[in-house]
Amino acid sequence: MKQNLSKLEQIRIPRWTVNYHGRIELHGFSDTSEEAYAAVVYLRSVSDINGLELNAVVLLAKLMKRIAEPLNRFQIEKYAWTDSTIVLQWLSSHPRKWSTYIANRVSSILEILPRRQWGHVPSLQNPANCASRGITPLELVNHSLCWFGPIWLADDPGNWKRNVPDEAFDYNTPEIRQPKRSDCLSPSKLHDARLQFARMAQFEVYQKEIVYLVQHSEIFPKSQIAELCLLLDGDGTLRALGRLQQSSYSFEVKHPVILPKAHWFIRLLVEELHLQNCHAGPSLPRRRQASDKQLCEMLSSKS
Structure with missing residues (x-):
């Protein structure tokens, strides 16, 4: 054994690993015996084709x-x-x-x-x-x-x-999520459905604005909604940054959904809320008696 130690001088291990894409893998192996235990690690350079x-x-x-x-x-x-x-x-x-x-x-x-x-x-x-x-x-x-x-x-x-x-x-439509089936629609499911249709309306009318917002974190100056401060939430819904940010209201109330007023879904939504609130006028959203959800929806419809 000692006579062969000089052979180790012939071993050369490169310290530089060729990689131009910033991704590598480490592969480790271990084993043991009565005389010793050992661990070996290999670095694998990965090309992200x-x-x-x-x-x-x-x-x-x-x-x-x-x-x-x-x-x-x-x-x-x-x-x-x-x-x-x-x-x-x-x-x-x-x-x-x-x-x-x-x-x-x-x-x-x-x-x-x-x-x-x-x-x-x-x-x-x-x-x-x-x-x-x-x-x-x-x-x-x-x-x-x-x-x-x-x-x-x-x-x-x-x-x-x-x-x-x-x-x-399709990129031009919101992503479709398959909910679990149940015998009836809960209020939360109805609310999620309204938001899904709201995203559909946004993509049909404000598609260029949404793409530009993703790329540049702002709306291009010639847009009809350029004067608004906007954000995309985690679900891809276009919302407004208003004066209510420091309030104690819920996220949906502080950041109302941007809805194009001429879209057919918006007309149906306003009509539904109008009938639900017994033909109330536009001053209803400002009343404190309105629930957070109604407040959010009514403010969104006016945007």
Whole structure:
């Protein structure tokens, strides 16, 4: 044993691990015997290929926008394709579900190309692979996939297999949550349903404002609601920051929901509250006798 110790001089352990994406894994192993116990740890560098795929999709969205601008005199239908199913999953849900890095890029992508314009293409039929994986100049000259795209692109669009994710996760609608079934609707479920419809109204009328707010933490100056101080709560509901922030009222009362007054749901909501309160006038929300929930809803309807 002692005679072999000199062999240890031949061992070299690198102190620097190549990693350009900030993610590593530590794998530990342990064992024991009557003579000794030991532990070994290995560091594994991980390449985040999905994050790189997302950057490629951002590049594609910007490129399609740039190409479409000088062609605006034509009626353009846009179709975007990627072979990354993970990226399509990110695009199928609201950006607030993901980390900041992913959410910012998903928002910028969907602002240019809505989710319904995205589809899945197999890797072998993806012409962008020619550039990402590399081909020789000799191969490029007669590379049909590179110059003409996949063969099915020449077929009728009805024959394309786009494999679009479930419509239930459309970016233009609030995320759909499946509640547990019961024999009757409780007041809390009815209230949650009203908020869900409120988010739907917001997305239909204030979609640009919401996307801009996610990206810049403010509303763009030309918006009709630019004069308001706004926030997005944990459920993605657009709310106002008013003078009641320091009060003892509930969160919903202090931060009323922003609702577009011309939307059909808002008209139904105001009519419902009007009938529930026996045709009361607009001064009712200011009465202290009103419950917090009614106060919140009535103030929201006036916004």
